[in-house]
Amino acid sequence: xxxxxxxxxxxxxxxxxxxxxxxxxxxxxxxxxxxxxxxxxxxxxxxxxxxxxxxxxxxxxxxxxxxxxxxxxxxxxxxxxxxxxxxxxxxxxxxxxxxxxxxxxxxxxxxxxxxxxxxxxxxxxxxxxxxxxxxxxxxxxxxxxxxxxxxxxxxxxxxxxxxxxxxxxxxxxxxxxxxxxxxxxxxxxxxxxxxxxxxxxxxxxxxxxxxxxxxxxxxxxxxxxxxxxxxxxxxxxxxxxxxxxxxxxxxxxxxxxxxxxxxxxx
Amino acid sequence: xxxxxxxxxxxxxxxxxxxxxxxxxxxxxxxxxxxxxxxxxxxxxxxxxxxxxxxxxxxxxxxxxxxxxxxxxxxxxxxxxxxxxxxxxxxxxxxxxxxxxxxxxxxxxxxxxxxxxxxxxxxxxxxxxxxxxxxxxxxxxxxxxxxxxxxxxxxxxxxxxxxxxxxxxxxxxxxxxxxxxxxxxxxxxxxxxxxxxxxxxxxxxxxxxxxxxxxxxxxxxxxxxxxxxxxxxxxxxxxxxxxxxxxxxxxx
Numbered sequence: 001x002x003x004x005x006x007x008x009x010x011x012x013x014x015x016x017x018x019x020x021x022x023x024x025x026x027x028x029x030x031x032x033x034x035x036x037x038x039x040x041x042x043x044x045x046x047x048x049x050x051x052x053x054x055x056x057x058x059x060x061x062x063x064x065x066x067x068x069x070x071x072x073x074x075x076x077x078x079x080x081x082x083x084x085x086x087x088x089x090x091x092x093x094x095x096x097x098x099x100x101x102x103x104x105x106x107x108x109x110x111x112x113x114x115x116x117x118x119x120x121x122x123x124x125x126x127x128x129x130x131x132x133x134x135x136x137x138x139x140x141x142x143x144x145x146x147x148x149x150x151x152x153x154x155x156x157x158x159x160x161x162x163x164x165x166x167x168x169x170x171x172x173x174x175x176x177x178x179x180x181x182x183x184x185x186x187x188x189x190x191x192x193x194x195x196x197x198x199x200x201x202x203x204x205x206x207x208x209x210x211x212x213x214x215x216x217x218x219x220x221x222x223x224x225x226x227x228x229x230x231x232x233x234x235x236x237x238x239x240x241x242x243x244x245x246x247x248x249x250x251x252x253x254x255x256x257x258x259x260x261x262x263x264x265x266x
Numbered sequence: 267x268x269x270x271x272x273x274x275x276x277x278x279x280x281x282x283x284x285x286x287x288x289x290x291x292x293x294x295x296x297x298x299x300x301x302x303x304x305x306x307x308x309x310x311x312x313x314x315x316x317x318x319x320x321x322x323x324x325x326x327x328x329x330x331x332x333x334x335x336x337x338x339x340x341x342x343x344x345x346x347x348x349x350x351x352x353x354x355x356x357x358x359x360x361x362x363x364x365x366x367x368x369x370x371x372x373x374x375x376x377x378x379x380x381x382x383x384x385x386x387x388x389x390x391x392x393x394x395x396x397x398x399x400x401x402x403x404x405x406x407x408x409x410x411x412x413x414x415x416x417x418x419x420x421x422x423x424x425x426x427x428x429x430x431x432x433x434x435x436x437x438x439x440x441x442x443x444x445x446x447x448x449x450x451x452x453x454x455x456x457x458x459x460x461x462x463x464x465x466x467x468x469x470x471x472x473x474x475x476x477x478x479x480x481x482x483x484x485x486x487x488x489x490x491x492x493x494x495x496x497x498x499x500x501x502x503x504x505x506x507x508x509x510x511x512x513x514x515x516x517x518x
Contacts, residue, residue, distance in 0.1 A: 157361075158371070159352075159357070159358070159371065162350070162352065164326075165324060165325075166371065166373075166427075209360065213364055213405070214362055214367065218362045
């Protein structure tokens with residue numbers, strides 16, 4: 001493992017893993033406490049449409065995927081703010097339609113040579129410095145938003161009816177949480193892939209939720225737990241030549257089972 | 267001049283108010299005046315419009331016809347003068363949040379600190395927690411509290427903005443008998459300073475604590491309990507709950 005650290009791709013993978021873990025910890029906490037897990041799942045799969053558009057039109061993948069995912073998030077915010085009871089239908093809709101758009105556009109792209117599997121299951125070992133730059137910028141933006149609007153985000157997440165009564169713009173913060181979720185999903189795709197994103201955004205958070213008394217503690221703890229899972233998963237994947245994304249998720253899942261067993265025994 | 271006027275004029279003034287969801291009429295020609303230090307209980311059958319009327323007073327809904335004024339202003343403009351305790355306080359039990367953080371949501375969000383909480387906001391939140399007897403639980407996770415304790419935290423949150431009127435929607439519906447009594451005693455104590463409007467099915471609340479009762483079933487019939495109680499004691503020695511409810515339901 002030590003000699004692996006001398007490779008640039010391994011250094012990039014470690015840095016990316018840690019940044020994405022902390023972003024997932026913060027945004028995953030918001031997704032879980034706002035009960036938006038499947039909404040985020042829908043956006044993750046819809047994001048494949050963005051990958052297709054980016055490949056087809058030749059714009060950078062991160063940019064194309066981000067724009068498409070943010071549009072999907074805005075659409076979901078728009079249709080679910082008024083009628084939350086129809087949310088399942090719309091999640092199914094963007095989930096399937098986004099993927100279909102992506103697949104057709106990849107079909108139509110001439111000289112297609114991109115590995116589909118790397119988007120479905122992640123390609124953390126292929127992270128380059130441009131990706132790292134994008135991830136760092138997003139991390140700083142998320143930190144800024146969370147610190148600056150912590151009270152409003154907390155109030156909207158805990159009791160949106162009361163927050164509205166006290167003059168907080170619930171629609172704005174609901175949309176903001178969804179847009180940040182969409183951007184988080186886009187960078188998490190690089191690490192664990194769009195199929196496994198939801199596990200990274202929920203398993204560490206579930207563990208942290210049980211041992212945190214406040215939201216910010218939960219965010220920070222989730223980040224640390226996710227980082228440990230990512231590093232252990234990466235090490236396993238390097239040592240035994242396994243797919244990195246799937247290794248990370250299975251490390252998380254086994255840890256969750258152990259955690260639940262310990263809680264039960266207490 | 268100004269203060270004289272305030273004492274005489276009602277805190278809540280509703281005139282010929284009607285409200286309907288789509289085509290279903292919920293409230294028709296409701297008139298109501300609530301004065302300073304009143305303890306008004308709203309009663310009536312489920313679906314009769316009690317909660318709708320409260321939501322109208324809180325500015326969460328808007329009336330189709332008629333006028334509704336809180337301290338002479340539209341409800342949406344009197345947010346800082348009212349406090350609200352919602353019905354279901356058992357939502358989001360697993361949410362990682364401490365009691366004091368819940369209470370601080372009651373501060374109006376006009377001039378918040380750049381980030382975090384101001385010292386005086388924390389001090390005031392502790393003060394309202396002390397008022398409801400929950401000071402020692404300030405840093406407990408909200409999910410670890412009992413139903414009655416959580417209700418007290420919600421009352422502290424409502425008190426945080428120094429309201430003139432406190433609205434409560436069935437504050438004792440999820441609490442055991444012991445807890446109910448202590449919530450009533452707390453409300454009685456608070457009533458010395460603030461006007462209270464509460465939705466309740468609980469007869470002991472109506473008989474022992476309320477000063478006014480409004481029965482709502484699409485229309486509103488109003489009772490001043492001071493005059494009502496005399497009527498009862500002269501007619502009958504013991505009070506039959508069914509008779510009382512029937513009587514409150516009649517239009518005056």
